[in-house]
Amino acid sequence: MKEISLLDTTLRDGEQAPGNAMNPEQKLQIAQRLMEVGVDHIETGFPASSNFDFEATRLIASKLRGVGIATFSRTLISDVKLALEAGGREKTHTIQMVATGSDLHLKHKRNISREQAIEEVVKTVEFAKQASDCRIAVGIEDASRGDFDYMGEMTQAAVAAGAHQIILADTTGYATPSEFKKLISFIKYKAGKGISISTHCHNDLGLAVANTLAGIEGGADEVQVTLGGIGERAGNASLELIASSLHFKPEIYNAKTNIRLEGLYQTYQELCSTIRLSSTRNQPIFGDYAFGTAAGIHQQGILANPDTYEFVKPDVFGRHRELFVSRHSGKSIIKYILEKNNLLPCADFVELLYEECINSRVENSCLSMQQLESEVKSLFIYLDKTA
Known part of the structure; x- marks a missing residue:
């Protein structure tokens, strides 16, 4: 049975949503709980974005042992330098750099060409590889609306430059399960053996969990999740639902996680207390009347x-x-x-x-x-x- 790695982005994607802000000490407390329930990698924040995220990353990296940490960067060497300064240069630190996946973003957000986007990725990956022993991940933003051939070319260029992982992001919650599974399978083929494929799904149409599970069926090795599904706009794929689906339906997905389910609700309650979040009555697993x-x-x-x-x-x-x-x-x-x-x-x-x-x-x-x-x-x- 395949073991799926879970990267929790509660402290980055979840925390950046309105109303969810945490200070470094609060982030450390939640990170400790996430480590205790068996999360494989904890994304600490975007060190280049603020002093708060920089300090939170440095604090968590200095205190936690036995769990991987991850940081978020743009495909800029300056961003990666700050991430390395905050999170360290060890293999336990995943440097995640976000690349531009769709022509829509290339034109209206970045105002660059496909060739320029790929060149950015290559230069930044090469720098990270030369400057550290970190696990290097290239996240393709808006991948669900991207051109397959272009993303395949970017994937192969990133891998040739030294990337260890490719992350496919359904940034706007655009994909359906069948579409996302097809994307994961294609990029896994293009990346080749030994390269981890990860999912990052948003919940704008309520499909984040379904798309993530479809990604596992398509060959994903890792999934990115948040506790309670918190995150930008309608949120992200929720940690508890992915872990629970694999726990209760192992024969369907032929996959498992290391998550200790018995500790999830208490961890969620601590998160709710920290960010003053009210659970809903009918929320799966964590809802007031779920049972x-x-x-x-x-x-x-x-x-x-x-x-x-x-x-x-x-x-x-x-x-x-x-x-x-x-x-x-x-x-x-x-x-x-x-x-x-x-x-x-x-x-x-x-x-x-x-x-x-x-x-x-x-x-x-x-x-x-x-x-x-x-x-x-x-x-x-x-x-x-x-x-």
């Missing part, structure tokens, strides 16, 4: 056998199953509470308890199991005494 239900039919099945409505298991992530009570709940949960507490009422009692505790609830009124259990026990005792 909770108020539907009577579901509750009846779960109480009989959790597998009926749980394929993704809460305990895998250090979370717990939650049954909530609302007007959508049925009598089975009342019977369950009574049996659990060795209370054996007649059928009329069950009906009465159901009417008083559940059916009479107004719309959107919702109780936890603990609250319902307290109500049922109190009401049962009262009814039993007055019967």
Whole structure:
């Protein structure tokens, strides 16, 4: 089974999105948590962009051992020099340099030709190779809208100059899974043996996770992700969903990661606290009610056998199953509470308890199991005494 490397860019792509800013000490704390859950490489920031990112990179590189770090640079020697100064010149440091992949970006963003873009890549890769022992990665920006022949030429030029990895970025969330898989397969062929291929997918159409998984099917060796899917605009492919998909569907992807799933939720909670991020109720894995239900039919099945409505298991992530009570709940949960507490009422009692505790609830009124259990026990005792 293929082992997929995970490069987490929470501290760079995730942190640069509005509202997500962190100082160097906060970045270090999150980086330590990411290391503990098994992330292979942690992208620390863009050292040439600000003193904050420079200092954060230097701090993380000096404190963390046993995990790779990565930095972001443009295809400029000046950027790479700063990245090396901040992150070091060792093999554990990945120098990522972003190259221009689409004609749209070449014309309207860079105002350079394809030939000039490739020349930039070659010169900067050659400098990085001469100046360090770092892993050198060339990220092709807007690759999903780029011309295949041009990107193939850039890939081969980068590899000849000394690049160890090519990153394909779906920068605007443009690709579909079939398109992205085709791109990954093509560039892997062009790069040749021994060159790592990585994915970097954005979520503008909600396809970042699907495209990343398609990239793995297409031969990607590494994927770039963020915790909770935070990132520019609609975000990035989320670490927890990629790791979970490979955990629960290994036979489909024939791939695995080193991620310790049981530590992800606690790490996410720390991130949320740091950047004051609120989780949504229905977010997969991390959502408030990701493992909770108020539907009577579901509750009846779960109480009989959790597998009926749980394929993704809460305990895998250090979370717990939650049954909530609302007007959508049925009598089975009342019977369950009574049996659990060795209370054996007649059928009329069950009906009465159901009417008083559940059916009479107004719309959107919702109780936890603990609250319902307290109500049922109190009401049962009262009814039993007055019967």
